[in-house]
Amino acid sequence: MVTMKDVAREAGVSQAAVSYAYGRPDRLSAGIRRQIMAAADRLGYPGPNIVGSSLRSGGRTGAVGVMLMDTLQYAFKDASTRSLLEGIVRHGRLDERCLTLIPLSSEGGPEGSKPQSITHPGLRGLVDGAIVHSLPDNHPALMTLRALDTPMVVVDAPELPGVPFVGIRDREAAAQQLSHVLDLGHTRIAIIVERLKPDGRKGFAGRARWVNSVERVVRERIGGYETACEAHGVDFDRVSIIEVGAFDPDSARSAAGRLIDDEAPTAIVATSDAMALGVLAAAAERQLSVPDDLSVIGFDDAPEAAAAGLTTIRQPMVEKGEIAASILLTLLAGGEAAGETILPTELIVRNTTGPPPPHGT
Amino acid sequence: MVTMKDVAREAGVSQAAVSYAYGRPDRLSAGIRRQIMAAADRLGYPGPNIVGSSLRSGGRTGAVGVMLMDTLQYAFKDASTRSLLEGIVRHGRLDERCLTLIPLSSEGGPEGSKPQSITHPGLRGLVDGAIVHSLPDNHPALMTLRALDTPMVVVDAPELPGVPFVGIRDREAAAQQLSHVLDLGHTRIAIIVERLKPDGRKGFAGRARWVNSVERVVRERIGGYETACEAHGVDFDRVSIIEVGAFDPDSARSAAGRLIDDEAPTAIVATSDAMALGVLAAAAERQLSVPDDLSVIGFDDAPEAAAAGLTTIRQPMVEKGEIAASILLTLLAGGEAAGETILPTELIVRNTTGPPPPHGT
DNA sequence: CTGAAAGCGCTTACAG
DNA sequence: CTGAAAGCGCTTACAG
16 A cells, blocks of 8 residues: 555655645645655555544544444335435535445444444444434444544434434324324224334334333324324224334235234324335225225325325425534534424325225225 | 543553453453453443554455445436445445445545545545446546555446456447337437536537547447447438436436437437436427337336336346445455456336337428 | 553654 | 654554
């Protein structure tokens, strides 16, 4: 590998002079500087090695991290995560940096790592700052980022004192979502949710499970559902919650099938469009007509939702990413950042919700 | 920031012992090791700082780079790039690492960087290896990666001696694409291409421009078109090539409009599905019926192609990514890698191609 | 089985 | 305006 020492020898100057040529050009005469740059070009020297310079000068690597739950494969499948990334990269200044995707297991180490105390390389000084997306409360990575003094901004979850937050009013948006079907007259309602805890469990879930969920978003959302039911005089204990244990429509389809077969709800409320799409598939398998036999409402307004004519709650994921990136870069530039940015949501009524069937099926 | 020295003090051992606890556990008694790990836990120490360890031990950072042309924003918009990334992350072992996206301008530096000789941070020792996607021949980043001895694998372009390559037979696939419309009887054919050179030019392009293109894929593809025309006795000089200068369907729409208005071709051959979708939009604007008035064929078989009923050439982008990731990880593990992996392509006939109109419009 | 010391590539006070 | 030297956090021969 070609280093500053090589360039210095080639240019006939000291190694420090080469460093100045890149970092403090004013300290060198223009002639010397040109001579050094010419030597660097001849040798194919790409500029100061980031690892060396970062170590010396307190850790700026030029990389910005995005901390994602689960595997990268999942992240790229998930519409919300994709939109978030799309928004993050809209911030053009990121093109001068590296965007480092860091998939975090629930323990914070690399998937399948042996020693408990070793964490993901992404948590060991490789990034200058981090955008954290939907991590469980108290995820070990959060403590690590704190211990490393890594500037960060959180999108959606968790809420951390002193850390800029970008999100929506999950509780109110969920209440609005459920109210839509309540207003249409539904009373036999079920909820389908991706997961309440990252422990692989699936199937019907009781109150204790969501109340104690470590995932802020789902806890708030279901809290909102409860509020909406109470406001409409519907007993929330009679509203089933089924947990899919995964994030893709296919898994949702089988869970939704079970829900339909067991409980024959007239409306199913999903915590994402992916889940709602699974419900639609399950309904189609059973020759149920939507919305005549079954109403379905999603959440996100992902690109697929419009094509499917899905009624949903729109949340601005792309904007979340864009704002998070902008806050993080402000932080990295030494600026002050807004403590909390709450974006608006909106009910989008399309073709999958309507009044319940006359006799309740 | 908490360092090894802090952990050593906390555990009452030397700093070297802490290093051994992580890197050479066999050199320590189990008791001492446990004592050190406990101290690390108490302090929130995430394991050896990557920057320090990388500097000392010859540069392994745990990050894998993906070198992308243009901005990240564009990369996330482009269906091929998205599929490539999707494939890359299928290789689950990447979840133990960081996936670092590195957007390269045509000069190799950060967008808008001043000093000519300073290159993107991603090219200065931050990644252990790189997947290079569709870079122009002789892009400076390639020389840099060589100078840094960074293991790499190239997807699509350029072809580099001694560097593993993953791609398709672009020339043959393009010939098959054009032959499809020739076989249908078209003779008034035009070609719409994203860009021949990254110099911002757009509009009709002459032979010299594509023959000398520094982009391997487009050079091969158009070479294939020429071969197909010759084989069918069609004079390739009478086939117009229009350059969009961008990669999105919207830009393609206006270029295609110009093409249709000026030349009234009966078939338009596009080098990507995104371009073909733009052609479809331009045809719709002009009330042209596809394929009755105009045949359109794309390339890629991107997810949008099926929905649009687009006839196209399928190329396995996801597999390219998966294979490239697997080759790179093999290289990083010190293994041998295949020199060249050529994946199959396939003509997918849908609803946008048919015989030319009886009187040639 | 453990510790002291050198050095990876760099930046930056400090001295000339 | 330029150079010699210290030290960032770590690993690894080497000595005890």
